[in-house]
Amino acid sequence: MKKILAFTLVFSLVIGLTGIAFAETKITFWHSMHREHKEALEDITAAFEEANPEVDVELVDQGGYGELSQKLTTSAAAGKLPTASQQYEDWTIQYVNADLMQPLDEVVSQELIDDLPEALVNSGTFHDKLYALPFNKSAMVLFYNTDLIDEPPATWGELLEISAELTKDTNNDGEIDQYGFGLRPTPELFSLFFHQAGGKFLNEDKTELLIDSEEGIEALTYMKDLREYSLYQTGYLSGPFGSGKVAMYIGSSAGAPYVDSACEGNHGWDTAPLPDGPANGDSMIQGTNVGVFTVGNTQAQVNAGVDFIQFMIKDKWTIDWAKRTGYIPVRKSALDSEEWQKYLDENPRYRAMTQMMREGFVYPHHPDWYSVRNIFGNILEKTMLGKGEPKELLEEGAKTFAEKYG
Amino acid sequence: MSMRKVFFKVFTYLLLLLLVSAVLLPFYWMVVTSLKPPGEVNVIPPKWIPSKPFWQNYVRAWHAAPFGRYFINSFFISVMTTIGEVVTTILAAYAFAKMDFFGKKVLFLSLLGLMMFPGQLRLIPNFMLASNLGWTDTYQILIIPWIASIFGIFLLRQYFKTIPDELWDAAQLDGCNRFRYLWTVVVPLSKPGIITVALFKFVGSWNAFLWVLIMTNKTSMRTIPVGLAVFRSEAGTHFGELMAASTMAVLPILIIFFLAQKQFIQGVARSGIK
Numbered sequence: 153m154k155k156i157l158a159f160t161l162v163f164s165l166v167i168g169l170t171g172i173a174f175a176e177t178k179i180t181f182w183h184s185m186h187r188e189h190k191e192a193l194e195d196i197t198a199a200f201e202e203a204n205p206e207v208d209v210e211l212v213d214q215g216g217y218g219e220l221s222q223k224l225t226t227s228a229a230a231g232k233l234p235t236a237s238q239q240y241e242d243w244t245i246q247y248v249n250a251d252l253m254q255p256l257d258e259v260v261s262q263e264l265i266d267d268l269p270e271a272l273v274n275s276g277t278f279h280d281k282l283y284a285l286p287f288n289k290s291a292m293v294l295f296y297n298t299d300l301i302d303e304p305p306a307t308w309g310e311l312l313e314i315s316a317e318l319t320k321d322t323n324n325d326g327e328i329d330q331y332g333f334g335l336r337p338t339p340e341l342f343s344l345f346f347h348q349a350g351g352k353f354l355n356e357d358k359t360e361l362l363i364d365s366e367e368g369i370e371a372l373t374y375m376k377d378l379r380e381y382s383l384y385q386t387g388y389l390s391g392p393f394g395s396g397k398v399a400m401y402i403g404s405s406a407g408a409p410y411v412d413s414a415c416e417g418n419h420g421w422d423t424a425p426l427p428d429g430p431a432n433g434d435s436m437i438q439g440t441n442v443g444v445f446t447v448g449n450t451q452a453q454v455n456a457g458v459d460f461i462q463f464m465i466k467d468k469w470t471i472d473w474a475k476r477t478g479y480i481p482v483r484k485s486a487l488d489s490e491e492w493q494k495y496l497d498e499n500p501r502y503r504a505m506t507q508m509m510r511e512g513f514v515y516p517h518h519p520d521w522y523s524v525r526n527i528f529g530n531i532l533e534k535t536m537l538g539k540g541e542p543k544e545l546l547e548e549g550a551k552t553f554a555e556k557y558g
Numbered sequence: 559m560s561m562r563k564v565f566f567k568v569f570t571y572l573l574l575l576l577l578v579s580a581v582l583l584p585f586y587w588m589v590v591t592s593l594k595p596p597g598e599v600n601v602i603p604p605k606w607i608p609s610k611p612f613w614q615n616y617v618r619a620w621h622a623a624p625f626g627r628y629f630i631n632s633f634f635i636s637v638m639t640t641i642g643e644v645v646t647t648i649l650a651a652y653a654f655a656k657m658d659f660f661g662k663k664v665l666f667l668s669l670l671g672l673m674m675f676p677g678q679l680r681l682i683p684n685f686m687l688a689s690n691l692g693w694t695d696t697y698q699i700l701i702i703p704w705i706a707s708i709f710g711i712f713l714l715r716q717y718f719k720t721i722p723d724e725l726w727d728a729a730q731l732d733g734c735n736r737f738r739y740l741w742t743v744v745v746p747l748s749k750p751g752i753i754t755v756a757l758f759k760f761v762g763s764w765n766a767f768l769w770v771l772i773m774t775n776k777t778s779m780r781t782i783p784v785g786l787a788v789f790r791s792e793a794g795t796h797f798g799e800l801m802a803a804s805t806m807a808v809l810p811i812l813i814i815f816f817l818a819q820k821q822f823i824q825g826v827a828r829s830g831i832k
Contacts, residue, residue, distance in 0.1 A: 181773075186788040187622055212775045219771050226772050230686045233827030247792070388795070391599065412598040 178208045179235035179449075184220045184440075185212070185288070190439040192476040200463045207352075207456045217440070226440045228252055235457040238287060240440055241275055241514065242521040247276045247445070256282045259458050266422040267483045271437045272513035278386045278517055283459050284441035287480040288473070289506035290406035291435040292344060293423040297399045304424035308348075308374060311427045312402075315381035334389040334401035335375070335382035335536070339525035341402065342532045343515065345371040346434050348429025352471060353516045361553035366545040370430065371533055372542035379536050390414045393421070402426065404438050405505040408478045415548070423504040425511075436507035436515075439479065471495075474502075479507045520557055527552055588808075592616070592801035599797045610795075615802040622799060623785045625806070632781040633810065634701050635698060636763040640692050642705025643759045644752060650706075651714035656726070666715075669708050677768070684771055700771045702765065710755040717751035718744060753818055764811055782807045 164479045185193050188230065189212065197209050214220040222244055233252065247253045257265075260282070263369050265273060276284035296304050299316055305311040315332025322329045335341070345351075351367035354360065362368075366552065383392055389401040394414020403411075405423070426435050442464065444457035463469065470481040471492050480502070481487050487506055496503050515521060527549045534540050540548075585655050592597060596610040602815065619625075653659070654666055684703070685694075693699040721744060729739045767783040774780055786807070789800035 184787075186791070189791075213777065213788075214775075215771060215784055216790050219784075219787055223772060226682055226685050229682045230689055232689055414599075417598070454600070 154416060162239050170280075176206060176208050176234075177452045178210065178213055179443075179455075179456045179460065180210045181460065182212045182214050182220060182223065182237035184217050185521055187322070189288070189477050192473050196464055196469050196473065199462075199469070199514055200460055200512050203463070204456070204459065207459070210462060215255075231388060231448050233448040235449050235453045236444045238440040239284065239443055241278075241517055242273065242485045242519065243442055244276075244284050245278050245519045245521075246516050247443070248260075250285055252445050252447045253283050254446050254454050254458065256285065256458065259455075260462060261415055262287070264462065265483050266536075268485075269482070269484060271509075271514050272409075272482055274440050275437065275514040277445075284443035285465060287440060287442045287464060288406075288477065288479045289437055289439040289460075289482050289509065290404045291437050291505055292402055292426060292481055293341070293405050293424055293435065293504050293508055295393060295403060295407075295423055297393070297396065298420035298422050300399045300419075304422075305427045307428045308430070312374075312378055312381070315378060315400065319381040323416045330396065330411075331398050332382040332400060333378055333382040333385050334392055334398035335379060336386060336389055336403075337384070337532045338489055338527060339528035339532070340438070341511065342371065342375070342528040343428065343525070344402065345375055345529075347434055347436070347513055348426070348432055350431030352427075354518065358516070358518055359554075360558045361524070363528070363531075363548045364543070364550040367431075368546045369542050372531070372546065375532065376535055376542065382492060384536055394418055403554075405480065405508070406439065406478055406500065408505075411450050423501050427552050430453075432511075433509060434511050434513045437509065437512035451530075463542055464508055480505050518557070524553060524557060563832060585808075589805055592799075592805045594798050596798055597795075599636060600817040610829075614799040616806070617798075618626070619789070619799040619802040619806070623788045625782070625785055625803065628782045629810075631779065632764055632807075633698070635759050635781065637808055638701045639704040639763045640699075640756050640759045640790075643707050643710055644756050646706045647654075647714050648740070648745060648752065650711045651718055654711065655715045655718035656723075656744075657723075657736075665739070668777055670696065670712065672702060673708050673831065681772060688773055692774075695774050695776050695779050697779075699728050700779070702750040704759075707759065710759065713755055714748065716750050717748050721747055756816070757818055760814060761811060764807075809826060 155262075168524055181197070183190075183193060194211065197211055201207065213358055214223045217238075217240070220238065221240075224233070224243065224247075226235060226240070228247065228250065239247070244253070254277075256280075256405050265282065272286040272289065273282070275286060294304060296310070301314065305314050311333070314499055318330060318332035319326060319328060320330045346353075346363065346368055347369040349371040351365060351371065352362050355362060383389075383398050385392070388407070389398060389527040390407055391405060391414055392398045393401055393411060394416075408423070411421060426433050442461045444454055444461060446454055449457070464473075465482050466491060467483060467486040468485055470486045471489065473479060474481045474486075475495060481492055487509065492506070496506060515525070516525060531545045531549045534545055535542055571809070590608060592615055593611040594605065594608040594615075596611075598608055654662065660699075683727065688694050690697075725743055726739060729743060734742075765783055766781065770779075770781050771784050782803075786800065787806045788802055789803065791795045
C-alpha cells in the first residue's frame, strides 16, 4: 500500500512538474503586414516558437495602419490589449502616457540597444526611457531615372540644376511633358528639407514650434524654387516616375517594389543617397516599431512578448525580413554583416538605402504629432500654390501650434 | 408628335444619359483599372482602355487574402441581418402606424432621438459589452445587434400609414385578427417599402467595416471590406488588385439590385389602391 502511495505521489509530482515546464504562454501580436510581408513575419514567428516551445504566438492581422490604431485605441479603453503590436511613435507616446506599456531598458540587453542606429533608439525612446524596438523601417532616398541621369545630384544646388535641365516640352505643344522632379506636398517632405537646412522642430519643453526660423525660410524657399521644375501632385509618385513623366523624386525606400513594377518595360531606375542640404544630408526614417503592453497581460505574457520582439530583430531575422520586404535591417551589426554586404553587391539599389539608415533622423515625440504635422502640410501646399510667402506662412504655422498645443 | 415634344424628349434623354454616365463612370474606372497591368494604372494622360487585359490582377487579388471565406461571411451576415431586420421592422412599424398604446408618441420620439448619437460614440461601450458577454469573434455579435433599425421602422411606419383603415375594418368584419391582417394584407401592399428597407440593410451589412473590424480578431470571422485593407500599405496601393477585388465584391450586390429592381416595379404595380 505504501509503495503504491509513494509511486502515486512521485508520479503525480513528475506529471505536475512537466506540466509546469510545458505550461504554454499564449501571446498575441497585432500587425498590419500583408502578402510577402505577412509571410516573412509568419516565418519569423514560427522560428521563435521553435526556439521557445513554451510560447505560442498568435499573429492577428488588423488591416491597415489606420485600422490597427483604431483597434488599439478601442482595446486600450476596454483593457483588452494584445501582448505586443506594431506602432508608430505618436501612438506609443499616448500608450506610454496612459501607463499601458512595458519599459524596455531594464529587460533588454545594453548590447542590443548599443547595436541600434541612433535614429532608431530615438524613435523608441519616450520620456528618456526605451519603450519600443524598431521593426519595419525604411529611409527616404532619391529615386532617379537612369535613362536620363548618369550622375545623380549630390547637393541641393545640383538637384535644382538637373531638375531644370530635364524639365522639357518634348513635342513643342506648349505643355511640359517631362519634369525634372516630382513633388508631393507631404508634411514629411517639408520636414526633411527643414532638417537638412539645420532646423529644429520643437523647443526643450515642446511648447513652441520653431519652424519660423531662418532654416524654415531657407527650406521652404528652396522647395518653392524646386517647384518650378516639378510635377506637383498629391498622389504617390511611383506612377508618374514609372511612366517617365518625372525624372527624380524623393520617397520612402519602402516604395521600391511599387517603383519597380511601375518602371517595368518603360525605363531603368536606381536610388541615390539624398542630396546634401546646407546643414546635412540626413534622411527621415519611417515605418513602425514594436512594443509590449502590460495592461491585459500576465507577467509571463509580458516576458514572452519582450522575448518575441527581441527575437524579431536578431541579425538573421532582420536581414531575412529586409531581403523579403524591401525594408532595411535595423541593427548596425546586421548592416555590416557579410551577408547583407553580399546582398548589396547583388542588389546595388539597396546601397543608398542602407547608407541613409545610418544617417537618419526621426520626428520629435509629441502626443499630437499626427495633427501637428498637418501644419507643415498646409504650409507647403499654400506655398506651392502661391497662396502666401514662406516667412508669413511659417509664422502663421508656429502661431497655430502655440494656440492649439502650446 | 410636335416639334416641341420631340425636342423635349431628346433633351430629357440627353440629360438622363449625362446623369447615367456620371453614375457609371466610377464603375467603369474600377473595372478598367482592375484590368490594367501595374505600369498603366497611374499614367498621365489616363488610359481609358488597357492595352491588353491583365487578368493576373484578379488571380493575385483572390490569393492576397482568404476572400473565399470573406465572401461566405459577408453573405451569411448580410442575409441574416436583412431577414432579422425585415421581421422586427414590420412588427414595430405596424404597431407605431396602426395601433394605439400608452406612451406611443414618447417612445417613437425617443427612438428617433437615438438616431442622433453617432456610431463612433457607442463603439467603445459596445466593444466592452461584447467582450464582457464573451461575444467577440462570434457571428452573434455581427448579426444580433443589427437586426433592428430605427431608420427602417421610421420608413415602414410612414409607408404603413398610407394604407387606408377601411381595409382593417373590412378585415375585422370577416373575422381577421391583427396578426393575420398584417401578414396577408399590409405586408403584400407594402412590398416596395419592405424591399427598400431590405436593400438598405443588405448593402449596409455588405459594406460594414468598423464594427466587424472592432468586434473580430480571427481571420475566419472577417468580411470583405476588412479584407480590402491588404492592398494598401504605407508606400503605395496596389490599385489594379484593389480594383479587381472591389469588382468581385460589388458583383453580388449588383446582381441582387437587379433582381430586387424587378420585384420593386412589380410591387408598385400590384399595390391595389392608389
